[in-house]
Amino acid sequence: MGNGTGLGRVRGLGSAKHGGGHWVIHRMTAIGTLLLMLWLVFSLVRLPAYDFATVRLWLEQAIVAVPMMLLVISVFWHFRIGLQVLIEDYVHEEGLKFASLLGLTFYTFGMGALALFAIAKIALTGTPN
């Protein structure tokens, strides 16, 4: 093992073995997001109106609430990875990078929980008269 260059110092140590997982999940959630977002766009276009009663009656159906929850999970997971790559590319100071990633994680889980709770509440309580 050499000690002159960066490559020389790490050659032979092997990879951390999980470098590819992040990349693969980004692609998997991309495909899930693609299918679910196309479903949402087509569904919204086909809704007769966008008033409170119409939207609530639509959202409270299991056939709508379940894909909507899947959409939130897929979209939020996908954008958390995307924003993480953005932070890692542009924020180089370690402390600030950690704080940014912490903030991103709180933002993603907080917003995701709000969205999932809202969908569950609509689906489980029905539409008020």
Next chain:
Amino acid sequence: MAQNRARPISPHLSIWKWGAHMATSIFHRATGDGMAIVGAMALVWWLTAAASGKDSYDYFLSWATHWTGQVVLIGLSWAFFQHMASGLRHLVLDIGAGYELTINRFWARATFVFGVVMTAALWSYLLFVKG
């Protein structure tokens, strides 16, 4: 010293020129990160407003139908179609296809056409056909 102009341009930080391929790359990042912030907030606002009751929902709707809200929604739908097209291009590139210069440039340009055409089609339908 005379330079051979046909040589590739060094991809250094400040030595580059705009091309369709690199434009799709930065637009992919900008539209994705834009949707992650503005789009996610709009989605969460819509869902929580619908869950909270008619007053909250009507307040959301008053912004969504205001011209400023419409500009944001049109922008988000453009970002979605642009990101979708360049994302599909990325999936093809990921399997190792589409790197020939002319093919790569063609599909890079096609993502911009797709983004604008789909946005125009969606909003023409929503505003003029559906009313």
